[in-house]
Amino acid sequence: MTSSCIEKWHAFTDTKDPAILRDLLASDVVFHSPVVHTPQRGKDVTFLYLISAMKVLGNDQFKYVREVESGDSAVLEFETELDGIHVNGIDMIRWNDAGEIIDFKVMVRPLKAMNILHAKMGEMLEQFKAQAK
Numbered sequence: 001m002t003s004s005c006i007e008k009w010h011a012f013t014d015t016k017d018p019a020i021l022r023d024l025l026a027s028d029v030v031f032h033s034p035v036v037h038t039p040q041r042g043k044d045v046t047f048l049y050l051i052s053a054m055k056v057l058g059n060d061q062f063k064y065v066r067e068v069e070s071g072d073s074a075v076l077e078f079e080t081e082l083d084g085i086h087v088n089g090i091d092m093i094r095w096n097d098a099g100e101i102i103d104f105k106v107m108v109r110p111l112k113a114m115n116i117l118h119a120k121m122g123e124m125l126e127q128f129k130a131q132a133k
Helices: 004-015 018-024 043-057 111-132
Strands: 025-032 063-070 073-082 085-095 101-109
Touching: 004 018, 004 063, 004 073, 004 085, 018 025, 018 043, 025 043, 043 073, 043 101, 043 111, 073 111, 085 111, 101 111
Parallel strands: 025 101
Antiparallel strands: 063 073, 073 085, 085 101
16 A cells, blocks of 8 residues: 555656645755765755756656555665667655655666766756846
């Protein structure tokens, strides 16, 4: 049985509706990037990373291929393609009793995929920063 948190996460990835994502994140959520060494803390920064990641990774080829859920946690394996490079990764999600995401960790492979993701995420984050000014 899929938790309501994961159902809402899928609703976000299907629609890319930022309101769904914002409502899904706890105020004290922690985001673990596959590139940035230190955990990113708080709803605003996590929202920025996840909305950017969905813009970069969430193309027509993006799909979850496996899910494992237990208690208050889930691991979702995804696949997509960026500029002809196959991307394989996992989202590790933990939520609180209110069904809000409190911890989100992303891991990506292979190295070529990580390198292109790093470059594209950097570009996307810069665009968001420029728009915020």
